[in-house]
Amino acid sequence: MSIRDIYNGVMEFDEDTVASEVKKEVDAGTDLDSILNEGLIAAMDEVGAKFSEGDLFVPEMLMAAQAMKAGLNIVKPLLVDTDTKPSGKVVIGTVKGDLHDIGKNLVAMMMEGAGFEVIDLGVDVDPETFIAKAKEVSADVICMSALLTTTMPSMEATVKAIKEAGLPFKTMVGGAPVTKAFSDTIGADGYSDDAPGAVELARKLIAAEGSKGNTMIVVGELINASRKAVGGYIEEKNAEEIQKLAKEQYEAGATFIDVNAGIFVGKEPEYLTWLTETVQAAVDAPCSIDSPDPKAIEAALAVHKGTAMINSISLERERYDVLLPLVAGTDLKVVALCMSDDGMPETSEERLAIADKLVNGLVSNGVKVENIFVDPLVQPLSTRSDFGVEFLKAVEGIHKAFPGIHTMCGLSNISYGLPARKLMNQTFAVMAIAKGLDGLIINPLDERMMAQITAAEALAGRDNFCMKYLKAYRAKKLEV
Numbered sequence: 001m002s003i004r005d006i007y008n009g010v011m012e013f014d015e016d017t018v019a020s021e022v023k024k025e026v027d028a029g030t031d032l033d034s035i036l037n038e039g040l041i042a043a044m045d046e047v048g049a050k051f052s053e054g055d056l057f058v059p060e061m062l063m064a065a066q067a068m069k070a071g072l073n074i075v076k077p078l079l080v081d082t083d084t085k086p087s088g089k090v091v092i093g094t095v096k097g098d099l100h101d102i103g104k105n106l107v108a109m110m111m112e113g114a115g116f117e118v119i120d121l122g123v124d125v126d127p128e129t130f131i132a133k134a135k136e137v138s139a140d141v142i143c144m145s146a147l148l149t150t151t152m153p154s155m156e157a158t159v160k161a162i163k164e165a166g167l168p169f170k171t172m173v174g175g176a177p178v179t180k181a182f183s184d185t186i187g188a189d190g191y192s193d194d195a196p197g198a199v200e201l202a203r204k205l206i207a208a209e210g211s212k213g214n215t216m217i218v219v220g221e222l223i224n225a226s227r228k229a230v231g232g233y234i235e236e237k238n239a240e241e242i243q244k245l246a247k248e249q250y251e252a253g254a255t256f257i258d259v260n261a262g263i264f265v266g267k268e269p270e271y272l273t274w275l276t277e278t279v280q281a282a283v284d285a286p287c288s289i290d291s292p293d294p295k296a297i298e299a300a301l302a303v304h305k306g307t308a309m310i311n312s313i314s315l316e317r318e319r320y321d322v323l324l325p326l327v328a329g330t331d332l333k334v335v336a337l338c339m340s341d342d343g344m345p346e347t348s349e350e351r352l353a354i355a356d357k358l359v360n361g362l363v364s365n366g367v368k369v370e371n372i373f374v375d376p377l378v379q380p381l382s383t384r385s386d387f388g389v390e391f392l393k394a395v396e397g398i399h400k401a402f403p404g405i406h407t408m409c410g411l412s413n414i415s416y417g418l419p420a421r422k423l424m425n426q427t428f429a430v431m432a433i434a435k436g437l438d439g440l441i442i443n444p445l446d447e448r449m450m451a452q453i454t455a456a457e458a459l460a461g462r463d464n465f466c467m468k469y470l471k472a473y474r475a476k477k478l479e480v
């Protein structure tokens, strides 16, 4: 008897073995996280990978998923009594007029296998039913499947109804006739052509949403015109190089891709718009629009798909007055930088005082607290030895003062003027995460930094079942 037998049972599509081995482990007192993560979920991850590579086919995926379910059915009732929370809640169904459910069932089972709570509405589901159920269970994502071209418009109707009602649900679409172009046209948040891709996408969407406060938001900082090579790519509109940078960052775990064309005075709106379109043509990720210029931001927003982040508003009067009307009453994410006309704050109290004014100003202008990312402003440790501690105190204080808010920073300033800067930056990130920091503007291609973040998040209790940690381990992302 071992967890490996559960894993093998799923890989061999053997429902009975899986059920009996799970039961034995439960009776022996093995912890449920291990049964799930090392047995059932690990096997379904492997099955998904083999399916994507063409080594397994639909009937085999279905059988594996059935076997996994046999084990899950034993574990599920026991989870109710623990603090274990699912990775997210997904409402899924085949859209109105459509009775095909094989693909939808595969997606639902893979999602369940990946730790999501899945509410399956079956087939022939109209927009009102999707929305009513999602509201009832506070879903994170609504997944719609269609196999008939004639039923695809129902997806559009559902997405439209969600947007018009200002509801927070992410939407994902799929099924043989559905394409990325269709998904973009109807304004869905994502599309995948297979079940493992659907799982990956749901994880990303929930991570990017971050509003449930349990996942790190990583903003990839590399597409910045002040970097010499990147400035050149932007000037010559070299889409290939920009898209390569976007893809690399996205694949390394960035949830937002920062776009900055700040050095091009007079041409910033044009270049920022081009950057936004170019990045989003390559990756299914929102952008962090990095500019203090409302004209450039407006131009970029006009072409942006999904919910962008504005980086950043501050308490500096000129900046505040022009950017506030742009974000007021919207669902945009906003970085609120703790900077005022009095200069850079030094103590945690000064930071908190600025944060207080910024957050109150934003909220009273219709920006939701969960869309605000306060940046307490990192200052170089080399210039004052308590700059690190004051920043950390501010992070803690901001989370305490404004429940549901996010904090975010670009942290490389901390090591300015010191040697071994990467070590300083990585260590500082871990300390800040321990205080509640849940957003970082960084180079996601720094593998050690990403590994440290993964470990710190698990240690800070923000990684249900340590699933992200285990996944990173299996993907060999922790051995850096």
Ligand code: B12
Binding pocket: 058, 097, 098, 099, 100, 101, 102, 103, 104, 106, 107, 143, 144, 145, 146, 147, 148, 149, 150, 172, 173, 174, 175, 176, 177, 190, 191, 192, 193, 194, 195, 196, 197, 198
């Ligand atoms: C099986 C089947 C049926 C079965 C369905 C059984 C069932 N329980 O589902 C039955 C016989 C009932 C059926 C009925 C009909 N069918 Co039929 N059917 C098929 C068939 C052969 C396979 C579909 C399938 O299951 N594929 C396998 C699954 C795994 O693939 P998938 O659904 O695409 O799912 C994958 C991805 O797309 C993705 N995915 C799926 N959903 C989602 C959701 C999200 C959110 C995400 C991210 C990803 C995702 O992940 C899945 C796993 O990798 C297709 C032909 C074909 N080769 O596609 C025709 C087909 C879809 N059917 C078709 C038609 C016309 C019909 C009928 C109208 C036939 C008729 N004249 O009665 C009826 C319609 C009934 C209705 N109102 O829905 C046409 C559709 C043509 C069109 N352009 O619209 C097709 C293409 C056949 C054809 N070439 O003409 N059908």
